[in-house]
Amino acid sequence: MSVNEIVEGVWWVGALHPDRKLFDEIIPLPDGTSYNTYLVRGSRQTALIDTVDPAKTGELVANLKELGVDRLDFVVSNHAEQDHSGSIPKILELFPEARLVTNPTCKKMLMDLLHIEEDRFQTVKDGEEMDLGGKTLKFMLAPWVHWPETMFTFLVEDNILFSCDMFGSHFSQKALYSQDDDRTLDAAKRYYAEIMMPFRMWVKKHTATVKGLAPAMIAPSHGPVWKSPGIILDAYEAWTSDETKDEILVAYISMHNSTKLMADHLVQALKEKGQKVKIFNLVEADIGELAMALVDAKTLVLGSPTFLTGPHPLAGHVAGLVGMLKPKTRKIAVFGSYGWGGRMVEQLKADLGGLNAEILEPILVKGLPREADFKALDELADKLI
Ligand code: FEO
Numbered sequence: 102m103s104v105n106e107i108v109e110g111v112w113w114v115g116a117l118h119p120d121r122k123l124f125d126e127i128i129p130l131p132d133g134t135s136y137n138t139y140l141v142r143g144s145r146q147t148a149l150i151d152t153v154d155p156a157k158t159g160e161l162v163a164n165l166k167e168l169g170v171d172r173l174d175f176v177v178s179n180h181a182e183q184d185h186s187g188s189i190p191k192i193l194e195l196f197p198e199a200r201l202v203t204n205p206t207c208k209k210m211l212m213d214l215l216h217i218e219e220d221r222f223q224t225v226k227d228g229e230e231m232d233l234g235g236k237t238l239k240f241m242l243a244p245w246v247h248w249p250e251t252m253f254t255f256l257v258e259d260n261i262l263f264s265c266d267m268f269g270s271h272f273s274q275k276a277l278y279s280q281d282d283d284r285t286l287d288a289a290k291r292y293y294a295e296i297m298m299p300f301r302m303w304v305k306k307h308t309a310t311v312k313g314l315a316p317a318m319i320a321p322s323h324g325p326v327w328k329s330p331g332i333i334l335d336a337y338e339a340w341t342s343d344e345t346k347d348e349i350l351v352a353y354i355s356m357h358n359s360t361k362l363m364a365d366h367l368v369q370a371l372k373e374k375g376q377k378v379k380i381f382n383l384v385e386a387d388i389g390e391l392a393m394a395l396v397d398a399k400t401l402v403l404g405s406p407t408f409l410t411g412p413h414p415l416a417g418h419v420a421g422l423v424g425m426l427k428p429k430t431r432k433i434a435v436f437g438s439y440g441w442g443g444r445m446v447e448q449l450k451a452d453l454g455g456l457n458a459e460i461l462e463p464i465l466v467k468g469l470p471r472e473a474d475f476k477a478l479d480e481l482a483d484k485l486i
Contacts, residue, residue, distance in 0.1 A: 104164050105277045107318070107326065108259050110236055112140045114149075114164040116157035119273040124184075128295050129389050132288055133273030136184055137322045139263055140165070141256060143233025146174035148202070150238075150254055150263050151322050152188035161188055162195065172196065175223070175231070177238065178203040179265035180251045181210035185322050190215055202231070204242060207250035230257070241310075243267065245303035247296055253311075260317040266296055267307060268333050270324030279325035281332070287393070288324060289333060293340050294392035299427045305341035308334060345399035345429055349376055349485055352391060353404030354383040354413045359438035359469050360404045366475050367402065367436070370482035383415045388422060395428035400485055401458075403449060407439035411448040420452035427455055434481060436464040461485075 105113040119133035136153035138161055147170065153161045165173075173196040178186055181203075189211065193199055200223040203211065208222050225231070227242040237257040244251060246267035254263040270288035279285045297304045311319070312334050319327040319334075327333045351368055355361035364380070371378045379394050395401065401423065405416030412420065416437075423430075433453065435446050446463045453460075464481060466474045 102275050102277065103160075104167050107139070107261070107277070107320070110142045111256065111259060111261065112168060113277055113320075113326070114138050114140045114161060114168065116153045116160040117273045117275070118154065118157060124271060128271075129387055130271045131387070131389070132271060134271040134323055135273045137320065137324075137326075139320060140168065140170065141233060141236050141238065143236035145234030147172060148175040148177055148231075148233055148238060149173055149192065149199075150177045151179055151185040151265065152176070152192055154184045155187035158188040158191050162191070173199040174233070175200050175202045177254050178207055178211060179254055179263060180247060180322065181207050181214055182248060182266075183214065185265065186211060186215060190217060193217065193221055202240075204240070204250060204252050207252065210248075210250050243307050243310075245300040246307055247300075255314065255316070260315075262311060262314065262316040262319050263322075264311070264319050265322045267304065267321065268319050268327060268337065269296075269321035272324040274325060277326055278328045279332070281329070285325060286332070286336060289336065290340065290396060291389045291393050292323065293337070294396050294426065295389060298340075298392070298396065299425060301341050301427065301429065304337065308337040308341055312338070340396050343429065345431060346397040347377060348379060348394070348398040349400040349402060350379050350381065350391070350394050350398045351402045351404065352381040352383055352386065352419060354406070354415050355404070356406045356408070356413065359466055360406045360436070363436050363438070363464070363466065363470050363474070363478060364404050366470070367478045367482060370479050371485065374482060374486055376482075376486050383413075383419055388419065391419065392422070392426055395423065395426065395430060398428070398430060400432040400434070401428075401430050402434045402436065402485065404435070405437040405445060405449065407437065407443040407445040410443040410445075412437070412445045412452075417448065417452055420449045424453045424455045430456065430458050432461060432485065433458045434461040434463070434485060436466075436478070436481070438466045438468065438470075440468065
């Protein structure tokens with residue numbers, strides 16, 4: 102995909118990155134990603150909305166050349182993170198007449214992150230409009246749809262919302278528009294879980310605002326453009342709601358089989374009682390899949406052996422991620438094993454710190470579990486259900 106016309110005077114000019122494997126050097130990208138940049142041409146002026154990751158600057162420049170863009174009046178920055186802002190310095194160098202349009206918070210961040218000179222900026226307020234000549238850009242502050250400076254840009258005449266990270270997905274597909282299939286929605290859910298979930302209450306508020314706006318299209322800065330925005334808006338409404346699904350996630354790791362025996366017994370007990378359970382062995386689990394499951398699940402059970410004096414590092418890593426992602430999980434239980442001592446449970450609880458969930462009494466076993474330990478796991482299953 103090089104350039105792609107969305108409606109008359111509006112083009113996608115971004116870059117696909119299908120072979121990128123990690124985001125932030127931690128988030129797995131099974132479908133790669135894309136950086137969406139949009140060009141809006143009015144009768145008088147032309148604006149670029151966001152840019153691309155620095156690794157893809159050449160593609161963005163080539164796309165502008167393909168469209169014959171020899172003048173840019175404005176570069177709009179909806180979000181200062183470098184996967185969208187990283188090519189701004191090059192674009193400003195190539196188009197010295199262009200003004201960099203953003204809100205004051207984003208301006209400060211761009212100056213700090215990319216050393217952009219202050220005299221290139223034109224700051225805008227919430228609700229301010231800019232008429233390019235039959236194409237009016239309206240700027241809407243939308244903090245915490247990833248960072249504190251994020252904003253939307255709404256193209257009034259065409260009823261298109263450029264939503265930066267919100268409603269996005271790490272999904273590198275050649276087609277411009279979202280397909281009406283599970284894979285597309287799964288990619289969006291994975292993205293929501295990893296990027297948006299920590300800011301759920303903000304995202305919920307912005308979802309309601311966008312629903313009220315009733316855009317004809319939503320054009321995020323990653324992944325496909327939503328031509329039927331109802332699909333992603335309804336999904337966001339469900340994901341950000343306070344409702345949980347009756348699902349229990351059991352995430353565990355085992356070194357010498359004790360914790361695995363406990364996990365297997367607990368899962369079996371839950372299943373026998375008709376409970377829906379999702380199991381993640383942390384040795385091989387895709388943390389994106391786990392994050393997706395956390396969007397809806399009411400309960401998380403974490404199992405770990407004691408590694409030296411604390412949890413196994415993979416269990417600690419997952420607990421730390423869960424604490425940062427802040428899912429709406431209502432209940433958490435911890436189980437595991439030890440050989441000679443340690444503070445595994447205390448450390449896991451500290452890692453989970455930010456969660457507003459009830460933490461049940463842990464079950465800790467010295468060495469291999471005994472009959473009484475299996476009975477305790479049966480009782481835990483009852484409590485969890
Ligand atoms: Fe896609 Fe928060 O950057």
